[in-house]
Each structure stands twice: as C-alpha cells, then as structure tokens.
Amino acid sequence: MADTHKEMPARPLTDGSATPKHQQLREILEEYCANHLQPGDMLPGERALEETYGVSRITVRRAIGDLVASGKLRRARGKGTFVAHAPLVARLHLASFSNEMAAQNIDSTSKILSSSWRPAPEEVRSFFQTPPQQAHTHLSRLRLGNGRPFCIDHGWYNSSFAPDLLENDVYNSVYAILENQYGVAIDNAEQIVSAVAATREEAQLLDVAEATPLLKVIRLSRCGNKPIEWCASVYRTDRYALRTLITKA
Numbered sequence: 001m002a003d004t005h006k007e008m009p010a011r012p013l014t015d016g017s018a019t020p021k022h023q024q025l026r027e028i029l030e031e032y033c034a035n036h037l038q039p040g041d042m043l044p045g046e047r048a049l050e051e052t053y054g055v056s057r058i059t060v061r062r063a064i065g066d067l068v069a070s071g072k073l074r075r076a077r078g079k080g081t082f083v084a085h086a087p088l089v090a091r092l093h094l095a096s097f098s099n100e101m102a103a104q105n106i107d108s109t110s111k112i113l114s115s116s117w118r119p120a121p122e123e124v125r126s127f128f129q130t131p132p133q134q135a136h137t138h139l140s141r142l143r144l145g146n147g148r149p150f151c152i153d154h155g156w157y158n159s160s161f162a163p164d165l166l167e168n169d170v171y172n173s174v175y176a177i178l179e180n181q182y183g184v185a186i187d188n189a190e191q192i193v194s195a196v197a198a199t200r201e202e203a204q205l206l207d208v209a210e211a212t213p214l215l216k217v218i219r220l221s222r223c224g225n226k227p228i229e230w231c232a233s234v235y236r237t238d239r240y241a242l243r244t245l246i247t248k249a
Helices: 021-036 045-054 057-069 095-102 122-128 173-180 200-206
Strands: 073-076 079-084 088-091 108-119 137-146 146-158 188-197 213-223 226-238 242-245
Touching: 021 045, 021 057, 045 057, 045 188, 057 073, 057 095, 122 226, 146 200, 200 226
Parallel strands: 088 242
Antiparallel strands: 073 079, 108 137, 137 146, 146 226, 188 213, 213 226
C-alpha cells in the first residue's frame, strides 16, 4: 500500500481538553477511514500515527482498540490494521444465502468443496427419519460475497424428495432448485446458533487466523412437515451478523 499516512489530516490534538486524547484520535481515525479509505485498506502504522499526532504508543493503541471493538477496524496478526467490511446482516426470516446477499446488493458465488451420495450421520438421519442404509446428497460449499469468503456450508439433502440433486447446477441457489425441480419449497426451519473456534482448514478457506471465533448455524429446513435439508454453516463474524426482533408473548 502507498504511504497512506501522508494523507492523514494533520489536526492537532488538544491538551487539557475534556475529551481525552485517545478519543480525539479515535474520532480523527474514524472520519479518515469513512472518507478516505475503502474496506480492506490498511491503516497507517502505529509509529506513523505517533509521529503525526505527537502522542504515545498507548494512546494510539487505545484509539485503534476502540475502533476494533466497535467493528470499524480489524487487526490481522503480522500484517497490520485494516478498515473492516460492513457485515452482511441477516434477519431471522427464511431465505437462502443467495437471496440474503442479493437483498443487500452483494454478488454471491459458491465454490464446491465436496459433493457425494452416501449414508448420512445419525443426527441427519434422525431429522430425515430415514433408515441408516439410505443414501442422501452431501454438499459442502464455500460461499462468497463479491469474491470474499463469508461462510462454509455443509449441507445434507433428503434423497426421498430430491433424489438426483447433484445433477443440477448446485453452484447456484439449492433452495431454488428444490422448489423449481422437485416441488419442495423450503417454508419453515429451525436454527441453532453457537460460537466456535475456526479449525485450521476453516481458517484457510475463510482467510482468518486459526481459532478465530466463528458463528455456527445449524438449520433444519422443511417443506410443510417434510424434512428436506440439514445444514451446518460457519460464518466469519466480521462479514455476517444475525438480527432478530424479540416481542413479548
């Protein structure tokens, strides 16, 4: 990256102000990131900020730390500090990943990691209510938005209702295929959300450090009372968030 710090506003920090210096610097950095940098751009180094604003390393780290905590910046160990991408906010209504992305004007694509036709694990069989020997479609995909990795899906699809699913273009929305080709539109689902640490393989695929916190969502999807999909997904928390409305019963 070019010498970005040369473009930093040389606004002096005020001594004796009611606003602490770290907060003054945070406001400068936040304005600078919003008006002069793009998501993914690197912030000038700590030493450059110290020299530009005549403050201590502690002040710089406090200002940056506040912006990291608020989601405006992200740190990459050994690389630097970068302007964070605004996360895709998924509201708790039933929609495919492709539709969620389209609703926020993000171009969604998929990379197929593996696909197979084989007997499913016990927890999947239990949901599908099928015998142990029955084979089902297993599909693992890396889901991308505007070319950047968002999540990894590990999906199982009930062969009782979509027996030859892999003969379709599963790079695109599987929900659309299920509805248009097999007449089983997903219309209700149960979601189980938890936090997990990224494995080495997940970290490589999602371009994060190993053990980075990820959002794990298990979705059990049905068409009416027909069990159609069992899917476990892990999401980058800086690019994906869930929003829900809670009301009193």
